[in-house]
Amino acid sequence: MATLAVTGRADLTGAQWAVLERLLPRGRKPVRPVTWTKRQLIDGIRWRARAGAPWRDVPPAYGPWQTVYGLFRRWQRDGTWRSILTALQGRADAAGLITWDVSVDSTVARAHQHAAGARKRGDLQAEPPGGLEAEPADHGLGRSRGGLTTKVHLACEQGQKPLSVVITAGQRGDSPQFRVVLE
Known part of the structure; x- marks a missing residue:
C-alpha cells in the first residue's frame, strides 16, 4: 500500500525562502559538511507547528527530529525567532500590509x-x-x-x-x- 506524502504541501515557496533567508543569523562556518539545510529544518519546524504532532513524529524528509528540535530550541532561547518575527512585521508594515x-x-x-x-x-x-x-x-x-x-x-x-x-x-x-x- 502506498503511503501519503506528508511533506511539501505547505513547505516554504522559493519566494518565501528568499525573504526569510536574508533574516537568518549568520553563524560560523560549520566544521562538518551540512547534511540538512536550514530550509529543510525550518520546514520541519513549520510542519510540526502546523500538525501539532510530537517532535518525534516529524517526517524524516526534514531531518532527524532531534536536529529539527535542536534548531527550534536554540533559536527560541537566543531570541532568533523573535528577531525574525520583528523583521517580518517591519517589512509588512513598510509595504502597508498591517x-x-x-x-x-x-x-x-x-x-x-x-x-x-x-x-x-x-x-x-x-x-x-x-x-x-x-x-x-x-x-x-x-x-x-x-x-x-x-x-x-x-x-x-x-x-x-x-x-x-x-x-x-x-x-x-x-x-x-x-x-x-x-x-
Whole structure:
C-alpha cells in the first residue's frame, strides 16, 4: 500500500525562502559538511507547528527530529525567532500590509493532565527553561475554576494577523496583561 506524502504541501515557496533567508543569523562556518539545510529544518519546524504532532513524529524528509528540535530550541532561547518575527512585521508594515487598528483578547485553555508533572524548580531540569527572558515561576500554568489552565493573550491587527502573544497562568486577569501584550 502506498503511503501519503506528508511533506511539501505547505513547505516554504522559493519566494518565501528568499525573504526569510536574508533574516537568518549568520553563524560560523560549520566544521562538518551540512547534511540538512536550514530550509529543510525550518520546514520541519513549520510542519510540526502546523500538525501539532510530537517532535518525534516529524517526517524524516526534514531531518532527524532531534536536529529539527535542536534548531527550534536554540533559536527560541537566543531570541532568533523573535528577531525574525520583528523583521517580518517591519517589512509588512513598510509595504502597508498591517492595519494598525489593534484588537486585544484572551482565551483560557485547559492544560493537559501531564502538565501537572513538571518540576517545581526549573533549575533542577536537565535544560533549564527560558532563554533571553526569565521563565515565570508558574510557567504559564495556574489554578482556576476549571482546574490547571493557561491563558493566551493576543493582539492582532484588523487583517487578522497576530502581532503579539503573551501566555500567563489561567487565573491571571486580562486588564493587567493589556499593556504587556501591546508592548
